Amino acid sequence: MVGHIVHTRLYILVFAGLIGLTALTTGVAFIDLGKWNTLAALAIAVCKASLVVLFFMHLRWSSGLMRMVLLAAFVWFAILVVLTLSDEFTRQWTPVPSNWQARMQQNIR
Amino acid sequence: MWVFLATEVMFFGGLFTAYIIYRNFYLSAFEAGSRLLNVKIGAANTAVLLCSSLTMALGVRAAQLGKKKLLITFLVLTLLLGLAFIGIKLGLEWRHDYLEGFAPGVNWTFHGPDSRHLELFFCFYFFLTGIHALHMLIGVGILTTLIIMAGRGRFSPQRYNPVEVSGLYWHFVDIVWIFLYPLLYLIGGRY
């Protein structure tokens, strides 16, 4: 059983898009966008990855089950990142009283 | 293979998580480290890898159409491009960083302020690109096996699954690099 056969032309187009996006992301890195630089770089990377996944890896013509598998992988990665970051970034939130050293001394006495 | 790739997403994901966290804590050091990497080589390597994905996809197509010679040509091209990538990364970039004294644990000679955080950046640089390169080497091994099998006429339009599945693996390794390139080279405030 032969799967979906993709036109060579489509592959070349996707490839051109990928090279173009690479040039774009490299160029943008030299422009000062402040905190948007990171977002832009990641967004372009996601676009490139999507092109590879959909067309080179044939996900566009694959069953829903394969898409679920990939989705699950990314959701799980998101769980790892989000919950870990939730700890790492909120550690400084707990207010520490400014006179804590003096109070410690008192308790020990 | 998709299920196996899900495990690979989680494998690299752990490293990415750690990198994201440390980057947020030590932004200036990580940006400085990023600037020390050579964007031109990084971009060139990215292009090399994207080419190899194209040739791999065309190889799968050739297998689907039963075109044996074309399949072998594309597989060999993919293999060569993959080896080129590894060669550039290890032979050019790693060697350069090692000689300049930016190899943590092996040859670290930078002693400025924040040097420990810079060392941390380079740890991640070497770990991330190293494990990526390891996966590429495995891919090279898989391609070699495919080339031998194709040479023996083992593939046909009815039986080309190993080629397709290996293609999925190869594209995945490419995708990891698609994320590594900006995260390592491009967000260092090069303006």
Added chain:
Amino acid sequence: MGTAVVEPGIESRVHYLNASYGIKSWLLTTDHKRIAMLYLASITFFFFIGGAAAVLMRLNLISPQGALLEPATYNKLFSMHGIIMVFFFLIPSIPAVLGNFLVPLMIGARDLAFPRLNLLSWYIFMVGGLFTLYAVIAGGVDTGWTFYTPLSTTYANTQVISAALGVFIAGFSSILTGLNFVVTIHKMRAPGLTWFRLPLFLWAIYATSIIQILGTPVLAITLTLVALERVFHVGVFDPAVGGDPILFQHLFWFYSHPAVYIMILPSMGVISELVTAFSKKRIFGYSFIAFSSVAIAVISFLVWGHHMFVAGQSIYAGIVFSVLSFLVAIPSAVKVFNWTATLYKGSVSYQAPMLYALGFIGLFTMGGLTGLFLATLAVDAHVHGTYFVVGHFHYIMVGGAVMGYLGGIHYWWPKISGRMYPDGWARLSAAIIFIGFNLTFFPQYMLGYLGMPRRYAVYAPEFQVLNVMSSAGASILGVGYLIPLVYMVWSMRYGPVAGPNPWGAKGLEWQTPSPPPTENFEETPKVTEEAYAYGTEETQVA
């Protein structure tokens, strides 16, 4: 229809055990049933090694000053006990033995989706085990099975890398087994076997496989980072360089918490099978139990921070993890209610597998409830790192998972070996195990609450009575585990021959001879009834 006559000598029939002879036919087999037996031998071996470590530990704890061992040696023992029991016994136990044997049988298939990958899984497991055994012989590792940094990365001078490597390799075995099961259950079910007609054991195995696939790789990368840090003396987790030891704990527990569900979920699946078979009654709330397995698998990935409440984690993250940990108890409770409801007005018989199942329900409930205490941030601040935690997880893993495993082994033994074990001895050992278990681990709850820390080779004198009770219980428990080893092996040669369905149970695995032929079924079965359709037609007893 089936026969009511016991089949004549099983040696006259060809089945998977006698289809071919010689060590090569076993070591190069791709038959899932033989691979299951290879795993059975391996994990039994590892169980007794881990058990030996436990024996030495409990002997040492008879006296407050430590009766037997130097603290450094004690540290190595509890580490090896943990590593071997978790990674080389509990995690593979039910999936690799019962799962491998039963998954194709229960779905009416000839074998798993990737039989050669299955054999590779076993070899990978053995290589991992060899590295770990090397670590034991070369001096042991003393970081605890949790490999916390910076002890493991910087300060330990023990076999950290070999042990970590052994676990890393064994992890791949786990991933490949999970992968095999997921694909098999999706793609190879017999005609008529819809998802909601699957035996609940398979739902549990499926959920377990999801955890194995998504969680184990993170452990792999974490151990890799520890090894790299040790080898290259770089500081990914070293605070002196700006690294964060708690990050290690995040990455470690992201896998290791779901890992404990890898250990308990299949056991719950077994209990679902036992409870219906020995009440001769449809299971109560099939879809609830099925969905609860999946729910446990998903929620298990959201709670790992409850191991780190007092590690320096942010309190806000702690609150989130605490709430989520309460949530994960709900699907487990749903299962316990449904099993109990199944027993109600059922025709209950008390053979050995049922004794294990009933023991499971009681002990798992206790272990689960103490888990809720630990999930409560404020309580955990006091009992973290004490024997309360040790009691909690042993109630779940030993009182739960191991009892489920033993119950399953006893239930499916006639199918696996074609023989029946002596039920009197089996019930006796179940009782001995139950009594020994409670005597060993209940005092540990009390010890922990009173403040005795875990992983200590010595303790304050006021804890001695409870410790001696615990050690006494451990010796009884040990005897309880040894007896089945004896009679099971005995039964393989001298036990009465069993027919295809000695329990009169429902399920495709009972529709094939005992032991099954290599190809499992002469022709692919067709499924026309719901799972556990007791009371709808005459069940056959052979």
